[in-house]
Amino acid sequence: MDAQVSFLDQLFNQGILHDSGVDGLYARSGVFEDVISKFEAFALTFGQDEISEAMVFPPGMPMTDFETSGYMKNFPQLAGTVHAFCGNDHDHMGLIQCIAEGKDWTDKQKATDVALTPAACYPLYPILAKRGPLTADGAYVALQSYCFRHEPSRDPARMQMFRQREYVRVGSPEQAMDFRETWKQRGQEMMKILQLPHEVEVANDPFFGRAGRMMGVSQREQELKFELVVPVNSTAKPTACMSFNYHMDNFGKAWNIKQADGSPAHTACVGFGLERIALALFRHHGFDVETWPEGVRKALWG
Ligand code: ATP
Ligand code: ZN
Secondary structure (H helix, E strand, C coil), X not given: CCCCCCHHHHHHHCCCEECCCCCCCCEECHHHHHHHHHHHHHHHCCCHHHCCEEEEXXXXXXXXXXHHCCHHHHCHHHCCEEEEECCCHHHHHHHHHHHHHCCCXXXXXXXXXXXXXXXXXXXXXXXHHHCCCCCCCCEEEEEEEEEECCCCCCCCCCXXXXXXXXXXXXXXXXXXXXXXXXXXXXXXXXXXXXXXXXEEXXXXXXXXXXXXXXXXXXXXXXXXXXXXEECCCCCCCCEEEEEEEECCCHHHHHHCCECCCCCECEEEEEEEEHHHHHHHHHHHHCCCHHHCCHHHHHHHHC
16 A cells, blocks of 8 residues: 555545545445445344344434433533524524625524434433333344544544444343453454454543543443454554443433333443444455455455
8 A cells, every 4th residue: 555645545536435625524435335235234144133123323313312321521522413593584694694704604503402423322222211121131222323523533434424333232231241242252253254453452432531531541440341443544553443332330320221120221332333344444455345355255245
């Protein structure tokens, strides 16, 4: 790979992604999307019979549920909320004029009851909570969502809008932990088949501020989060392409999800960064999918 041309520019030059002028916001080509959908189908061949239901979420979630998630406490720097024009005719005239003059026109924009979804599993928990206590089997949901994080970057693996495919287990502490350990193994099996160099390591979320640093340390000490990392962008350290999280009963308590015996449910999720996995495949196997190794092509295209 030509070290002089960044991976991002190579992706643009090859027509795999298209530049929008905003870092982290790209149009995807048909080829890129095909790789993602084939990867999702491949992922489903692992433990498909364990899934109790599937859901796909829109990229926004209810503001009230977003508040309940605690996201603004932990990651205010990454959040995005949807605002809309709420003025009168006069305000509208002013707005148009400001745009024409290149001035700030957003002062009449007011927060709506929609927040951009920061993590694919958040919209699931309130839906489960409304159903009442879980059965002894708990819940095992396959889901997908576009997510937003305000972290503009020239690293193509750090987008502002990207998709997570997740499997979420909700039930007893044992069910949640067993699930996470199983997927840690499966994630590595999947990467072996896709011939991507990888490692699994303890990780922490990017909690905000000084208090946040302590939370990150505590999360690591308790081994609540693991990431499967793959070198994607040659100039950066390996990138988290999958994460394996155990939330204990934090979400069960926050959203009031109950186990069959009435105690707060424990939750775990495995998240696949779909764009990151596609980028890892292009990075390691080349820009032409026709020339990818036989085993990789077979796993994805059959
Ligand atoms: P990182 O440490 O790289 O910021 P993260 O720990 O914040 O990632 P999670 O919150 O665990 O990531 O999100 C689940 C998965 O979503 C990650 O494993 C990754 O594959 C993907 N992901 C996270 N942030 C981004 C992003 N900005 N662009 C593309 N994919 C992302
Ligand atoms: Zn999750």
